[in-house]
Amino acid sequence: MSHDLREFPMTDSNFEHIRGVAYQRTGIVLGDHKREMVYSRLARRCRVLGVTNFDEYIHILESSEADELSHFVNSITTNLTSFFREGHHFEFLLETVLPEVFDANTATRRVRIWSAGCSTGEEPYSLAITVHKFLKKNVTRYKGWDVKILATDLDSNVLSHGRHGVYRVAGSDGLSAEDRREYFDELDQGNEHELIAKDKIRSLIIFNRLNLLHKWPMKGQFDVIFCRNVVIYFDKETQKVLFDRYANILKDPGYLMIGHSENLHRVTDRFKALGGTRYKKVC
Numbered sequence: 001m002s003h004d005l006r007e008f009p010m011t012d013s014n015f016e017h018i019r020g021v022a023y024q025r026t027g028i029v030l031g032d033h034k035r036e037m038v039y040s041r042l043a044r045r046c047r048v049l050g051v052t053n054f055d056e057y058i059h060i061l062e063s064s065e066a067d068e069l070s071h072f073v074n075s076i077t078t079n080l081t082s083f084f085r086e087g088h089h090f091e092f093l094l095e096t097v098l099p100e101v102f103d104a105n106t107a108t109r110r111v112r113i114w115s116a117g118c119s120t121g122e123e124p125y126s127l128a129i130t131v132h133k134f135l136k137k138n139v140t141r142y143k144g145w146d147v148k149i150l151a152t153d154l155d156s157n158v159l160s161h162g163r164h165g166v167y168r169v170a171g172s173d174g175l176s177a178e179d180r181r182e183y184f185d186e187l188d189q190g191n192e193h194e195l196i197a198k199d200k201i202r203s204l205i206i207f208n209r210l211n212l213l214h215k216w217p218m219k220g221q222f223d224v225i226f227c228r229n230v231v232i233y234f235d236k237e238t239q240k241v242l243f244d245r246y247a248n249i250l251k252d253p254g255y256l257m258i259g260h261s262e263n264l265h266r267v268t269d270r271f272k273a274l275g276g277t278r279y280k281k282v283c
């Protein structure tokens with residue numbers, strides 16, 4: 001047993017307990033190397049709650065589940081994201097995927113894209129810009145189609161940021177000057193310039209809280225799923241179940257994009273690898 005002389009002592013068994021709750025509630029695996037990160041993120045909660053050690057924190061976590069659990073989950077998720085991250089996915093979407101899926105949906109005139117693990121919204125807004133460009137180019141053909149991007153995350157803080165659609169200019173590197181002008185209003189806040197998503201992209205997105213491990217409420221199927229830099233925190237067993245469910249909820253043709261350091265090798269054979277972490281459903 002280690003002795004911890006920090007502001008909030010965290011014993012080995014406290015850490016075991018915390019990582020058990022994290023795994024059970026989110027699927028996120030917290031390895032030993034994450035102990036410092038967990039400490040600093042949860043120390044903030046200890047300060048807010050006025051507790052003096054992790055025994056007390058865990059007691060609150062377990063006793064008032066509904067209240068502290070969502071703060072706990074929001075604290076342990078990693079939300080790093082950016083506009084047009086892994087840009088080749090958006091080029092592929094515009095040039096190959098959207099023409100094919102729109103073509104396949106002429107009977108229903110309906111297209112559905114899912115940003116699963118959308119964080120603060122940069123991914124779904126990048127999807128919305130790409131979809132808007134495609135629709136603008138094909139305006140006579142696809143006018144009046146029902147096109148929506150579902151953006152979901154487990155973390156309620158990042159979701160409300162996405163819903164708000166306000167971003168610091170300083171953190172919007174992935175956006176071209178042209179896209180910034182076309183799809184965002186700029187607000188001068190003194191030292192800080194902010195970008196506010198325009199309605200033409202905002203109206204394409206629905207933000208909803210969803211735990212990927214739980215039952216999904218969606219009734220219809222999807223044409224495209226972006227689930228990028230999410231399963232990197234999950235173990236293989238959780239990934240196997242999740243990708244099987246993605247294959248079930250995707251139409252045929254259906255496309256899946258995952259993060260640059262993720263792969264489906266030994267996880268599922270229900271997708272064909274197209275290179276560059278782009279996949280197409282095969283069965």
Ligand SMILES: C[S@@+](CC[C@H](N)C(=O)[O-])C[C@H]1O[C@@H](n2cnc3c(N)ncnc32)[C@H](O)[C@@H]1O
Pocket residue numbers: 025026027028077078079080081082085116117118119120123152153154155158210211212213227228229230259
């Ligand atoms: C690193 S961000 C990725 C954001 C974006 N997809 C990207 O690639 O830029 C990972 C997101 O997955 C979310 N997440 C983690 N576990 C989840 C779960 N079980 N259900 C839903 N979202 C989850 C986190 O809250 C976080 O916002």
